[in-house]
Amino acid sequence: MSNSKLTRRGLIKTGAFAGAAGLALPTYLRADGHSGFTNAPTGDTVTLGFNVPQSGPYADEGADELRAYELAVEHLNGGGDGGMMNTFSSKVLQGNGIMGKKVEYVTGDTQTKSDAARASARSMIEKDGAVMITGGSSSGVAVAVQALCQEAGVIFMAGLTHSNDTTGKDRKANGFRHFFNSYMSGAALAPVLAANYGKDRKAYHLTADYNWGYTTEEAVKSSTEALGWETVNAVKTPLTQTDFSSYIAPVLQSGADVLVLNHYGGNMVNSLTNAVQFGLRDKQVNGKNFEIIVPLYSRLMAKGAGANVKGIFGSTNWHWSLQDEGSKAFVQSFGTKYGFPPSQAAHTCYVQTLLYADAVERAGSFNPCAVVEALEDYEFDGLGNGKTLYRGSDHQCFKDVLVVKGKENPQSEFDLLEVVEVTPVEQVTYAPDHPQFAGGNLGTCNPGA
DSSP states (O other): OOOSSHHHSSSSOTTTTTTTGOOOOOHHHTTSSSSSSTTOOSEEEEEEEEEEEESSSTHHHHHHHHHHHHHHHHHHTTTTOOOGTTTTTTOOOOOSTTTTEOOOEEEEOTTTTTHHHHHHHHHHHHHHHHHHEEEEHHHHHHHEEEEHHHTTTTTTEEEEOGGGGGGTTOOOOOOOEOOHHHHHHHHHHHHHHOOOOHHOOOEEEEEESSSSHHHHHHHHHHHTTTTEEEEEEEEEEEEOOOOOOHHHHHHHHHHHHOEEEEEEEHHHHHHHHHHHHHHGGGGTTTTOOOOEEEEEEHHHHHHHGGGGGOOOEESSSSSSTTTTTHHHHHHHHHHHHHOOOOOOOHHHHHHHHHHHHHHHHHHOOOOHHHHHHHHHTTTOOOOSSSEEOTTTOBBBBEEEEEEEOOSSSOTTOOOOOEEEEEEOHHHOOOOOOOGGGOOOOOOOOOOOO
């Protein structure tokens, strides 16, 4: 793990983490304070920590996340064209940093490993004075880092994390998620799958062996079984797996006529490639064409899998082809800077950075408890997903969900997915105590040292 700082201007706070866990004062005692919390900015700059997978199976996502974070910092500091700051329903961000302080940042490599991610985040907090941590492309990483930020007394603005657990059983008062979750994917996908493939289907699940895989498998099984599908088997696969041939072969002997790949990033690219190589897409089983489903899609995954994604359904948090003003502004800014459209990972990370800055400005304080108050039950628009609510009871964003399909005739290397349905937020909304999210307790905001 390595950390790099963009600039160094006297904000290093050695040992700030050491006493952070002990103070969990009621929000109202802290909300207006500018001192007495972890890494309170004292100079003319403020440091954010961008913790992304720069190596490992999700490294492509991490690279795009980092691009988005750098763009967000540029816009916050008054550079570029301002991007979604111009379309955001809130108008408090003025391009003069955050509360007049220039935004600086440190970066770290999560390696898509929880221990490495925690070590990286700890270093940013203790050594670099980061007042907010964000990033990640693994729910296992997100849950681990969110818990550490809760203990340390800093805000965690989750990057790409899709497991129900992040705002379910492992929710924390100092953590917030803009990305959608497994339940939402299942609720959006199931009706589309039933309409296209019928209600009499037998599904075989291959599932990444960590919390994201588990909750995605549960969500898709629950939603499809409610419409009449049968689950014939569900097999866990290691996150480190690169060749899935041994897992694909048994599918052909199972009687299943649908394969659900609860895989993401490089795992999905490899498992889908192996499934196509085994001829699954050319088979007929139970008198039906064999189908493959990818519950969580991204443009980067589609690019990696190439023609194998054609016609395959999945869901996504956001897509660069959306024509709302916020999406168009972000695609314009990102494309001008980097030469290609952003991924959903890039989008959610850019948005989280703006939402944090906006909450600080509205609260008039960097105090994490003031930020929590500003974000809870906050409704906003203009950031690329339509009207959105940051629900106070679990710190989960609620917005429309996109069902997508691999394009049959793409017009470019980026034109790989088409949006087939925008599922309204009402269809993917659930009660905070829904069984798939049971056992969670936000606890109390921790302002730290």
